[in-house]
Amino acid sequence: MAEPTDxxxxxxxxxxxxxxxxxxxxxxxxxxxxxxxxDKNPEIRFIVHGPEPELRRLIGRRKGLAERCDIRHAAGxxxxxxxxxxxxxxxxxxxxxxxxxxxxxxEATVAVSCGNTGALMALSMLRLRKLPGVNRPAIAxxxxxxxxxxxxxxxxxxxxxxxxxxxxxxxxxxxxSYARNGLGVERPRVGLLNVGTEEHKGRGELKLAHExxxxxxxxxxxxxxxxxxxxxxxxxxxxVIVTDGFTGNIALKTGEGTAKLVGDFLKEAFENSVMSKFAxxxxxxxxxxxxxxxxxxxxxxxLFLGLNGTVVKSHGSADETGISAAIKxxxxxxxxxxxxRLAARVAQAAPAASASLAxxxxxxxxxxxxxx
Amino acid sequence: MAEPTDxxxxxxxxxxxxxxxxxxxxxxxxxxxxxxxxDKNPEIRFIVHGPEPELRRLIGRRKGLAERCDIRHAAGxxxxxxxxxxxxxxxxxxxxxxxxxxxxxxEATVAVSCGNTGALMALSMLRLRKLPGVNRPAIAxxxxxxxxxxxxxxxxxxxxxxxxxxxxxxxxxxxxSYARNGLGVERPRVGLLNVGTEEHKGRGELKLAHExxxxxxxxxxxxxxxxxxxxxxxxxxxxVIVTDGFTGNIALKTGEGTAKLVGDFLKEAFENSVMSKFAxxxxxxxxxxxxxxxxxxxxxxxLFLGLNGTVVKSHGSADETGISAAIKxxxxxxxxxxxxRLAARVAQAAPAASASLAxxxxxxxxxxxxxx
Numbered sequence: 001m002a003e004p005t006d007x008x009x010x011x012x013x014x015x016x017x018x019x020x021x022x023x024x025x026x027x028x029x030x031x032x033x034x035x036x037x038x039d040k041n042p043e044i045r046f047i048v049h050g051p052e053p054e055l056r057r058l059i060g061r062r063k064g065l066a067e068r069c070d071i072r073h074a075a076g077x078x079x080x081x082x083x084x085x086x087x088x089x090x091x092x093x094x095x096x097x098x099x100x101x102x103x104x105x106x107e108a109t110v111a112v113s114c115g116n117t118g119a120l121m122a123l124s125m126l127r128l129r130k131l132p133g134v135n136r137p138a139i140a141x142x143x144x145x146x147x148x149x150x151x152x153x154x155x156x157x158x159x160x161x162x163x164x165x166x167x168x169x170x171x172x173x174x175x176x177s178y179a180r181n182g183l184g185v186e187r188p189r190v191g192l193l194n195v196g197t198e199e200h201k202g203r204g205e206l207k208l209a210h211e212x213x214x215x216x217x218x219x220x221x222x223x224x225x226x227x228x229x230x231x232x233x234x235x236x237x238x239x240v241i242v243t244d245g246f247t248g249n250i251a252l253k254t255g256e257g258t259a260k261l262v263g264d265f266l267k268e269a270f271e272n273s274v275m276s277k278f279a280x281x282x283x284x285x286x287x288x289x290x291x292x293x294x295x296x297x298x299x300x301x302x303l304f305l306g307l308n309g310t311v312v313k314s315h316g317s318a319d320e321t322g323i324s325a326a327i328k329x330x331x332x333x334x335x336x337x338x339x340x341r342l343a344a345r346v347a348q349a350a351p352a353a354s355a356s357l358a359x360x361x362x363x364x365x366x367x368x369x370x371x372x
Numbered sequence: 373m374a375e376p377t378d379x380x381x382x383x384x385x386x387x388x389x390x391x392x393x394x395x396x397x398x399x400x401x402x403x404x405x406x407x408x409x410x411d412k413n414p415e416i417r418f419i420v421h422g423p424e425p426e427l428r429r430l431i432g433r434r435k436g437l438a439e440r441c442d443i444r445h446a447a448g449x450x451x452x453x454x455x456x457x458x459x460x461x462x463x464x465x466x467x468x469x470x471x472x473x474x475x476x477x478x479e480a481t482v483a484v485s486c487g488n489t490g491a492l493m494a495l496s497m498l499r500l501r502k503l504p505g506v507n508r509p510a511i512a513x514x515x516x517x518x519x520x521x522x523x524x525x526x527x528x529x530x531x532x533x534x535x536x537x538x539x540x541x542x543x544x545x546x547x548x549s550y551a552r553n554g555l556g557v558e559r560p561r562v563g564l565l566n567v568g569t570e571e572h573k574g575r576g577e578l579k580l581a582h583e584x585x586x587x588x589x590x591x592x593x594x595x596x597x598x599x600x601x602x603x604x605x606x607x608x609x610x611x612v613i614v615t616d617g618f619t620g621n622i623a624l625k626t627g628e629g630t631a632k633l634v635g636d637f638l639k640e641a642f643e644n645s646v647m648s649k650f651a652x653x654x655x656x657x658x659x660x661x662x663x664x665x666x667x668x669x670x671x672x673x674x675l676f677l678g679l680n681g682t683v684v685k686s687h688g689s690a691d692e693t694g695i696s697a698a699i700k701x702x703x704x705x706x707x708x709x710x711x712x713r714l715a716a717r718v719a720q721a722a723p724a725a726s727a728s729l730a731x732x733x734x735x736x737x738x739x740x741x742x743x744x
Contacts, residue, residue, distance in 0.1 A: 144633065158567055161575055195530055195621040203533055203618065230625025234633045243622075246575065249567040250619055251626040253602025258630040261516065261606045262662075266638070269658040279655035286641040286648035290634075 014043050014334045016327055017108035019099035020050035021077040022115025024317045027051075030114070031058040033323025035065050037331070040324075044331055047102045049074050049095040074098040078115050080316060084122035096120060100127045103309040109334035112326050114314035121159055121304060121313075128309040131346050136160045136167045137306035138245070139313065140178050141252055146236040149183045153240045154233060157302060158249035168192065168209035168242055169216060173349040174305040174342060175240035176222035181336040182303070182329065185239045187221065191228030193243035193251075202227065213242070216349060263291075301329040306346070310339050386415050386706045388699055389480035391471035392422035393449040394487025396689045399423075402486070403430040405695025407437050409703070412696075416703055419474045421446050421467040446470040450487050452688060456494035468492060472499045475681040481706035484698050486686035493531055493676060493685075500681040503718050508532045508539045509678035510617070511685065512550050513624055514701075518608040521555045525612045526605060529674060530621035540564065540581035540614055541588055545721040546677040546714060547612035548594035553708040554675070554701065557611045559593065563600030565615035565623075574599065585614070588721060635663075673701040678718070682711050 018034060020027040027050055034046055045068050048055055052073035059065050076094035078087055091097045096115050102108040104127050113120050121137070130137060138156035145152040153175045156163060163171065172190050179188035192210055194202040210227065217224040225238055233241050233251060243251070270280040280287065302313040310333055314326035333339075390406060392399040399422055406418055417440050420427055424445035431437050448466035450459055463469045468487050474480040476499050485492050493509070502509060510528035517524040525547045528535060535543065544562050551560035564582055566574040582599065589596035597610055605613050605623060615623070642652040652659065674685040682705055686698035705711075 146633065146636075161567060193622060195533060195618055230622040230627075231629035231632075233626055234629050246567055247619055247622055250565060250602040250615075251622055254605055254623045254626050255602075255630040257603035257606050258627040259634055260603075261518065262631055262634045264518075265662050269662040270655060272658045272661070276655045276658035279651040279653075279658070281651075282654065283642060283648045283651035286644045286651070289644065290637050290641040 014331055015045045015108040016330050017047045017099045017102035017111040019095045019113035019115055020048050020055055021095040028058055029320055030323055032320040035062040036320055036324040037327040038065055038068055041331055047072055047108050049098040051075055072098050078119045080116050082116060082119055084118040087119040088122050088126050097123055100124055104128055110310040110330035112312045112330050114316055114318045117313055124304055124307055124311045128307040131306050131308055131343055133346050134306040138171050140175055140303045140305050143233055145234045149185055153179045154248055156245035156248050157252050158245045161246040163244035165205050165208035165212055169212040170349055171242045172213045173220050173345045176220055177342045177345045179239045181338040182333055188239040189223045189225050190240040191225050191238035193241055194227040197227045301326040386703055387417045387480040388702050389419045389471045389474035389483040391467045391485035391487055392420050392427055393467040400430055401692055402695055404692040407434040408692055408696040409699040410437055410440055413703055419444055419480050421470040423447055444470050450491045452488050454488060454491055456490040459491040460494050460498050469495055472496055476500055482682040482702035484684045484702050486688055486690045489685055496676055496679055496683045500679040503678050503680055503715055505718050506678040510543050512547055512675045512677050515605055517606045521557055525551045526620055528617035528620050529624050530617045533618040535616035537577050537580035537584055541584040542721055543614045544585045545592050545717045548592055549714045549717050551611045553710040554705055560611040561595045561597050562612040563597050563610035565613055566599040569599045673698040
């Protein structure tokens with residue numbers, strides 16, 4: 001992982017903006033997650049958004065936390081049922097809007113929210129605006145994998161149901177940058193999700209994206225391995241899997257559902273007899289380690305990519321551990337200077353894509369000098 | 373499940389055509405699977421396709437098997453690397469071609485092959501032809517689920533990367549018919565895979581398919597529950613999940629990969645210490661039951677739907693248990709008169725789709741009188 005070079009370890013040197021409302025478990029859980037992160041990382045300061053009296057009470061209860069939190073009053077809450085189209089017209093008084101505003105104003109480096117995904121993306125696009133050169137922002141998710149870093153990056157997981165070839169190229173660049181700065185993979189291997197690994201297979205936009213990404217890999221500082229399949233998402237062949245938001249969302253939910261099904265079947269198996277219950281007791285610590293490896297709370301951060309600012313979306317049902325994991329991810333990215341590095345990568349990719357589309361030849365003789 | 377009405381229980385009354393070649397493990401494994409099925413089901417006769425001397429030797433070794441098998445000599449083999457476009461020009465001498473030919477000629481009710489999927493679909497389309505009214509045939513897979521029948525039907529799992537709204541309607545009809553005749557679900561619940569359950573979400577063709585399937589449900593003898601998500605594929609909300617072959621293939625491989633990852637992590641967890649190894653020993657029978665519930669070999673039959681004849685595609689890596697599971701599925705479908713019932717359903721759906729497309733009104737006043 002890129003190390004901080006500007007004294008990033010000073011107490012309070014990294015500011016994270018946290019939306020305390022909108023999650024399924026309410027602000028007490030969010031504050032508990034903030035407290036857990038604060039204990040572990042003295043470098044973090046927080047700007048916390050929501051109804052001031054309630055937040056002051058919740059934060060006041062935790063020893064030493066009040067000194068590290070600015071509370072920003074916001075009376076309104078974006079609920080899970082609000083439609084994005086309505087939210088962008090009437091959400092000025094909400095904690096979600098306020099949390100994004102802190103990033104927009106440059107007071108905080110990353111915003112964290114466990115609210116409504118569609119509304120969060122809509123507000124983020126409205127207030128932060130897309131990075132120059134980005135057509136469709138993406139949501140990147142971390143996926144438990146067989147790779148040494150423990151996770152793979154999958155994007156887009158549902159920001160936009162469509163993606164054209166140049167969008168997929170940008171997802172490749174942004175995903176590689178995330179793997180580098182968020183997971184510490186120096187030279188990420190990128191694959192394009194398809195129904196087979198042969199080059200003649202798949203939809204037209206995928207064949208074009210295949211050429212674009214291949215041409216941009218060298219300058220992008222990543223290796224392109226070509227088409228990959230659903231079974232590679234959790235495998236060790238690649239670190240970054242690129243796909244459109246429709247396919248990515250369905251793959252994500254299918255994977256989550258399958259892991260949960262196997263876990264539930266496992267529990268039933270152990271509750272089956274006295275002997276198996278005893279066995280479960282004996283194997284407790286091993287089973288807990290297994291649970292930790294596939295625990296969705298540990299990978300609890302969908303990252304919004306392609307905006308003028310970094311936003312981490314936590315699961316709506318996130319508990320204290322989940323919130324804390326999302327804040328940790330936000331902190332790592334802030335410390336690594338991720339947003340600036342990403343912007344530089346995207347700026348570099350945009351002309352490469354148009355040149356490649358125009359000439360059909362690999363581009364990229366311009367040195368960038370950026371280790372983003 | 374629909375019960376046979378025509379003396380289906382007579383020894384030798386159901387004929388299954390088996391391609392003995394093309395699987396990763398060779399004809400000895402296929403013959404072992406045939407022998408296992410023959411032991412359990414005295415009603416089945418087999419037509420076995422491949423190099424005669426080798427098959428005669430392999431079958432001759434199994435007591436009583438030779439009397440129940442017709443061997444059809446075919447010297448050629450379709451390999452996993454052959455491209456479908458080449459195969460349809462030059463595969464007349466192969467065991468795969470011959471296996472399909474037995475269904476085409478009416479000698480066998482269902483064909484089973486563990487060869488190259490693309491080639492098998494191409495040859496099946498070439499020789500059996502599409503059912504009248506079917507635009508795109510589909511591959512239906514069984515998925516371990518929380519439903520009482522233990523499995524859900526997912527289609528298309530990869531026959532065609534595209535599907536328009538009328539194709540998705542036919543998948544719904546065919547999938548419901550499969551759930552009824554193959555899984556014994558009297559009134560299947562059908563869902564359309566999307567990135568959210570709200571009606572305004574998703575691609576245009578999905579919104580149109582949503583209306584078409586809703587209008588056809590009553591006459592089709594199934595319940596339509598609307599849009600479902602990736603997490604419903606293994607859930608208890610629906611019995612049949614309808615999607616295009618691109619999405620279905622990626623979901624299938626993501627689910628398989630996730631189950632395998634969790635299984636491998638579980639093994640590692642149990643090998644972690646002496647105590648956990650001992651625990652694994654104690655829990656052996658429970659763990660075996662778990663393995664059986666999620667064993668892909670037990671659901672080892674991709675079913676080709678929409679042709680003038682039924683073809684079961686077994687996993688290329690299928691072992692004896694896997695081959696036997698595929699033959700069992702073929703036998704159940706043959707005994708239930710599945711092919712005729714399916715054809716009747718499709719014939720009924722075709723005019724419904726065009727009428728609905730033309731008038732945008734729900735159709736279906738014509739009684740069908742068919743319990744297919």
